[in-house]
Amino acid sequence: MAIGYPILAKEGTVHLIVATVLGVGATLWFGYGSIVVWIGVLLVFQFFRDPKRNITTEPGAIVSPASGKVVSISEQENPYQDNAKALKVSVFMNIFSVHSNLIPISGTIKRHWYYPGKFVNAALDKSSSENERNAICIETSAGFNVYSIQIAGLIARRILCYVKPGDTVQTGQRYGFIRFGSRVDLYMPLECRLAVKLGQWVSSGNNTIGYLPGY
Template identity: 45%
Template sequence: MKIHKEGRKILFFTLLGLVAINLLLYNFNAENNTFNKIFSGVSVVLFLLILQFFRSPYRTLLLHDDLLIAPADGKVVVIEEVEEPEYFKDKRKQISIFMSPINVHVTRNPISGVVKYFKYHPGNYFVAWHPKSSTQNERTTVVVESTAGPEVLFRQIAGAMARRIVWYVKEGDEVSQGEEFGFIKFGSRVDVFVPLDTEIKVQLGQKTKGGETVIAQLKTPPPTIFG
């Protein structure tokens, strides 16, 4: 277990601020010792909550050309056939994973390949399960041409609490399955769009572990025979 780099500065300044406020209370509000003790307890709980949010546990990563692994910890909230309007502009299967504030918020590449498309969209902050969140919330869209052949689109989506999305990829990058491609601060969801002939390996309500849970299997094209 380690603390993710996205949280180190926040944790440092949070700790600094809480210590400063507690010292001021004990120096200038000494007569109200009960309040000071309660505030100290609240400060410890608050710091621990933020600390657990930025945890980054070690994972045994699964590497396989045609298997998609979960891009995030959370719960499967959508499995359906939809029209993907941004890149494919046709019907795809969508798998959505909701990340609560207590989940690990590292987001990982579900498949190995080359980034063919990337775009950041500023937007609103509807709750992550709102139908409009996929198209109107702040979000990033990444399309990877997988080693197995088919293209896979995955999208980080900000929610009501998530106010910053961080990404580490750009068009042309070669990415490896299970590696971090970003981080979403304080709750949200990740959508994955795959071809219609993809075999879904998870069920609605199932809990996922980023980098470990297999969520789908791509149908690979048959080998070309020459001669």
């Protein structure tokens, strides 16, 4: 199932307009010397790009909520579920990744948490508990809970989340954005069947992280 988005994420509209105006001004003043500014305009565009995704329709599939590298796969206590054992998968987004965040599986937003915190390197495991973060719990129609946690990084200073408790959401739905390098953690039922490996590069919505128990 293909889901289309604007070529540019809405969060980048003002940034691109400002960058473009600076580029035009630099061209008028410096001519060919403005090339450095136009490279900056291209970098702004690539950071805020929001390409089409091909979302799986497989039952029980949990898709990646972020684009980046799988930096951690482990069994851990889920701090958002009374420290119950869960399967945790972490995806690190660098500044060249697509930074829109997608709903990993259809269901209802059951709970939402926000914690202010530090801005250490999001590639480090300690960022899961120390950094600024925003977490949601999605309850599926089968009664399973899947948790998606947006985590700010070393230079990320803004986490955006557009869903709230009670909202019905669909797999691959755009629900948030993190600016300038960050991380997303997934907590899934311990019995989930994994579909990714450590070190694998994944694309938000296009890659399946795992499958709910029984699927």
